[in-house]
Amino acid sequence: xxxxTLPDLAGHFGRYGGRFVPEALIKALDELDAAYRSAKQxxxxxxxxxxxxxxxxxxxxxxxxxxxxxxxxxxEILLKREDLNHTGAHKVRNVLGQALLAKRxxxxxxxxxxxxxxxxxxxxxxxxxLDLECVVYMGETDTQRQALNVARMRxxxxxxxxxxxxxxxxxxxxxxxxxxxxxxxxxxxxxLGTAAGPHPFPELVRDFVGGIGVEARAxxxxxxxxxxxxxxxxxxxxxNAIGIFHAFVPDEGVRLYGFEAGGDGVETGRHAASITGGSxxxxxxxxxxxxxxxxxxxxxxxxxxAGLDYPGVGPEHAWLHDTxxxxxxxxxxxxxxxxxxxxxxxxxxxxxxxSSHALAGAAKIAPRLREELGRTPTIVINLSGRGDKDVxxxxxxxxxxxxxxxxxxxxxx
Amino acid sequence: xxxxxxxxxxKAENRSVLVGCMPAGFPTVDHxxxxxxxxxxxxxxxxxVELPYSDPVMDGPVIQKASDIALANGVRTRDTLKIIDxxxxxxxxxxxxxxxxxxxxxxxxxxARDLAAAGATGLITPxxxxxxxxxxxxxxxxHRIDRTFxxxxxxxxxxxxxTLANCRGFVYATALMGVTGARKSVSSQAPELVQxxxxxxxxxxxxxxxGVGNGQQAAEVAAxxxxxxxxxxxxxxxxxxxxxxxxxxxxxxxxxxxxxxxRRR
Numbered sequence: 172x173x174x175x176t177l178p179d180l181a182g183h184f185g186r187y188g189g190r191f192v193p194e195a196l197i198k199a200l201d202e203l204d205a206a207y208r209s210a211k212q213x214x215x216x217x218x219x220x221x222x223x224x225x226x227x228x229x230x231x232x233x234x235x236x237x238x239x240x241x242x243x244x245x246x247e248i249l250l251k252r253e254d255l256n257h258t259g260a261h262k263v264r265n266v267l268g269q270a271l272l273a274k275r276x277x278x279x280x281x282x283x284x285x286x287x288x289x290x291x292x293x294x295x296x297x298x299x300x301l302d303l304e305c306v307v308y309m310g311e312t313d314t315q316r317q318a319l320n321v322a323r324m325r326x327x328x329x330x331x332x333x334x335x336x337x338x339x340x341x342x343x344x345x346x347x348x349x350x351x352x353x354x355x356x357x358x359x360x361x362x363l364g365t366a367a368g369p370h371p372f373p374e375l376v377r378d379f380v381g382g383i384g385v386e387a388r389a390x391x392x393x394x395x396x397x398x399x400x401x402x403x404x405x406x407x408x409x410x411n412a413i414g415i416f417h418a419f420v421p422d423e424g425v426r427l428y429g430f431e432a433g434g435d436g437v438e439t440g441r442h443a444a445s446i447t448g449g450s451x452x453x454x455x456x457x458x459x460x461x462x463x464x465x466x467x468x469x470x471x472x473x474x475x476x477a478g479l480d481y482p483g484v485g486p487e488h489a490w491l492h493d494t495x496x497x498x499x500x501x502x503x504x505x506x507x508x509x510x511x512x513x514x515x516x517x518x519x520x521x522x523x524x525x526s527s528h529a530l531a532g533a534a535k536i537a538p539r540l541r542e543e544l545g546r547t548p549t550i551v552i553n554l555s556g557r558g559d560k561d562v563x564x565x566x567x568x569x570x571x572x573x574x575x576x577x578x579x580x581x582x583x584x
Numbered sequence: 585x586x587x588x589x590x591x592x593x594x595k596a597e598n599r600s601v602l603v604g605c606m607p608a609g610f611p612t613v614d615h616x617x618x619x620x621x622x623x624x625x626x627x628x629x630x631x632x633v634e635l636p637y638s639d640p641v642m643d644g645p646v647i648q649k650a651s652d653i654a655l656a657n658g659v660r661t662r663d664t665l666k667i668i669d670x671x672x673x674x675x676x677x678x679x680x681x682x683x684x685x686x687x688x689x690x691x692x693x694x695x696a697r698d699l700a701a702a703g704a705t706g707l708i709t710p711x712x713x714x715x716x717x718x719x720x721x722x723x724x725x726x727h728r729i730d731r732t733f734x735x736x737x738x739x740x741x742x743x744x745x746x747t748l749a750n751c752r753g754f755v756y757a758t759a760l761m762g763v764t765g766a767r768k769s770v771s772s773q774a775p776e777l778v779q780x781x782x783x784x785x786x787x788x789x790x791x792x793x794x795g796v797g798n799g800q801q802a803a804e805v806a807a808x809x810x811x812x813x814x815x816x817x818x819x820x821x822x823x824x825x826x827x828x829x830x831x832x833x834x835x836x837x838x839x840x841x842x843x844x845x846x847r848r849r
Binding site for chain 2: 181189190191192193194195196197199336337342346349350353354355356357452453454455456458463465466467468469
């Protein structure tokens with residue numbers, strides 16, 4: 172097992188990853204790769220990044236011992252509280268790192284794709300902080316579903332471009348961002364939102380969010396005096412998961428679990444579980460697992476969680492799956508929402524629906540681990556984001572929105 | 585006629601090769617065959633069949649729309665092979681342009697075999713760079729399919745040399761940094777890129793694509809390139825036509841205008 176040395180210089184994790192993009196982008200990717208390598212070695216860049224994380228983003232996030240949830244699940248549960256970061260998710264780490272890199276490369280403009288709007292908001296935030304022009308591509312369907320996040324991005328000074336191609340969701344936003352980048356690459360950095368896409372994105376995003384695992388590992392040693400039995404995270408594109416997994420990969424005693432969005436159930440075909448319900452192919456610049464038909468056309472994904480609603484997955488997860496180092500399982504919408512409610516009621520924490528997939532997955536593996544180990548297992552769950560953005564979706568799901576919906580603006584007396 | 589013969593013939597006639605692009609199955613399988621044959625008869629030397637793909641990141645709005653229509657009408661990879669067979673049987677020199685995943689899904693060697701059997705002479709791969717193409721290069725050699733990779737104004741000389749070393753038939757020079765679609769004026773980056781390619785390999789035929797939409801622009805590009813590649817403008821003839829007959833008429837007329845353009849270098 173030699174994960175820390177992967178990918179190779181061309182961005183391959185075994186057969187996965189690489190670069191499947193138009194030649195026009197290769198120079199920009201090479202420049203990004205070179206800039207990233209030099210920044211990685213530059214103490215000044217690292218100090219700047221750490222300073223922003225510490226003094227702006229509120230990192231390191233807490234590792235919180237969730238006592239009442241532990242009782243409910245029959246496992247010792249530690250929550251990595253990425254939901255407490257500025258902008259409410261792990262994503263702030265990635266955007267700050269990449270925005271600093273854009274500055275370093277002298278690129279005054281950043282573009283980003285977004286599904287639910289979380290990465291878009293985070294990108295707009297970093298762009299505002301570092302004085303960069305920011306354009307966010309968002310599927311038209313999503314701009315309608317997530318009108319508040321569109322407003323947030325605009326408040327932060329970003330331009331939001333609704334994408335009307337294809338399925339008008341995240342994958343089409345990503346296509347459109349790539350098209351923009353082909354035309355504007357001299358002045359523009361593509362601030363990709365997950366640990367996927369062409370090399371070096373999977374590697375550099377992993378490294379920027381890798382602090383999650385480094386911190387969690389140290390916090391475990393400090394608080395428990397030992398490492399956990401398992402680490403659990405949700406997997407869409409997979410950045411929060413690779414962020415917490417990476418530091419634990421060499422620790423063979425620590426089981427790694429990635430929980431994909433099972434939607435209505437993998438067997439129904441309406442899901443976003445690329446590894447457990449997809450097959451190997453090439454999408455958005457890298458070879459990985461994806462949802463595709465017999466002709467290699469991408470199939471639309473389905474999940475209650477907009478952040479996991481993507482038909483591909485980062486290449487390092489594909490590799491960790493094939494090598495068996497990490498285990499990937501689907502969690503349905505219903506299971507995730509039950510876990511969402513459980514965390515609200517036991518700990519007073521409203522989680523993102525994305526992160527609720529990790530909670531639900533932990534609930535599934537707890538009894539298995541207990542049996543296997545013959546004792547109470549210790550599980551670290553990456554609580555990758557907070558649920559404020561999901562209040563409408565969850566409220567509708569649980570049927571508790573009646574009072575809100577009767578309020579019509581302008582009709583108050 | 586092979587790609588090499590097509591370019592050699594045009595060179596002997598002191599003109600450029602006209603490559604006309606049309607998505608397979610747009611708007612239906614039969615109509616796309618009819619359109620491609622019309623383009624061939626009206627003067628396109630090479631028919632570039634584009635395999636419709638769900639996520640065409642190199643393509644502008646016109647080709648995206650045509651691809652979406654083809655896919656919505658149920659076109660499959662095997663239909664594309666059938667179309668190639670029909671069009672090459674009608675006497676056209678056919679190359680296929682496709683994003684990589686449909687080939688990987690089909691099976692790389694099987695695809696090269698079936699593509700050759702259908703009568704295509706080459707394959708253009710917009711999102712497959714030679715760095716990732718070992719399996720394709722082997723399959724293309726085994727089944728004698730010409731390989732066209734892309735170079736761009738942003739490509740370094742080192743990458744141009746590496747790409748040329750892996751091309752056979754012709755190299756696709758993307759005239760500008762951007763996606764497909766006709767532009768008001770021909771890119772100024774294109775002649776410089778062509779010069780850089782020629783300096784590295786004077787023999788490799790160079791097709792220039794992205795942005796050409798009329799006879800005048802075709803003539804401008806033909807002045808410095810061995811081949812002029814036109815896609816979106818031809819597709820628009822069909823997309824914007826009031827009916828089928830006028831669409832075909834427009835397609836023939838534009839093909840003829842472009843064919844005249846490549847002879848006015």
